[in-house]
Each structure stands twice: as C-alpha cells, then as structure tokens.
Amino acid sequence: MVHVEPAHLVELALRNTPPTDDDAEALRHVERCDRCRDALRMMTRVVTAARTAELVDLPTAPPERVWHRITQGMSRESAPPRPPPRTLGRSTKRKLLAVVALAVVAGTVARRTLKRNV
Numbered sequence: 774m775v776h777v778e779p780a781h782l783v784e785l786a787l788r789n790t791p792p793t794d795d796d797a798e799a800l801r802h803v804e805r806c807d808r809c810r811d812a813l814r815m816m817t818r819v820v821t822a823a824r825t826a827e828l829v830d831l832p833t834a835p836p837e838r839v840w841h842r843i844t845q846g847m848s849r850e851s852a853p854p855r856p857p858p859r860t861l862g863r864s865t866k867r868k869l870l871a872v873v874a875l876a877v878v879a880g881t882v883a884r885r886t887l888k889r890n891v
C-alpha cells in the first residue's frame with residue numbers, strides 16, 4: 774500500500790487551495806488507511822490550533838540582555854547582525870506559529886514513518 778506523502782497530508786490539513794484530483798485520490802486512501810487518517814487528523818488539529826491561537830498564546834521576544842550577549846559573541850567573529858524587530862504583527866506571529874507547528878508535525882510523521890519502515 775502506498776501511503777499519502779506527509780507533505781501532501783500537510784496540504785490537505787491546511788486546505789489553502791481548491792481540491793485537485795490528487796487530493797480526492799489521497800482522501801479516498803485516507804478513508805481506508807488508519808495510519809494516514811491518524812496523521813491527517815493530527816495535522817488538522819495542529820493547523821486548527823495554530824489558526825485559533827491568540828496573541829497571549831505566542832512566545833514573547835527574549836529580554837534585551839539575551840540579544841546583547843548573542844551580538845557580543847558574534848561580533849568577535851564578524852560584524853554584528855541587526856536585532857530582530859521588537860514586535861511581530863499578528864499575521865506574522867500566526868504564520869510563524871503555523872510553520873513551527875507544521876514542522877513539529879512533519880518531524881513526528883517522519884519519525885513514525887522511519888520507525889515503521891525499519
């Protein structure tokens with residue numbers, strides 16, 4: 774049985790584009806396959822959580838002293854980088870959180886896939 778690629782499951786969970794014939798075929802497989810159904814369910818939950826996250830749920834910028842130490846350490850080797858912006862917009866934070874969440878999901882799926890294939 775050929776399973777749905779993790780990247781395709783992520784796309785299905787995101788639902789950012791109109792469904793294609795490949796999506797329909799993948800969803801038919803998901804209906805019959807416990808493994809892919811569990812993976813899609815987990816990714817969908819992560820996407821939903823990321824999309825409904827409130828600003829208070831998101832990490833805050835580190836204290837100024839942390840950035841100062843980083844720039845001091847790097848300035849010994851090269852020119853110091855510019856500090857990050859003090860605040861991120863709501864949309865940027867949500868996108869960042871979604872990317873982090875999807876990276877976690879992709880890593881989990883990849884680990885599970887590797888375990889099953891070993």
Ligand SMILES: [Zn+2]
Pocket residue numbers: 775776777802806807808809810
């Ligand atoms: Zn499958």
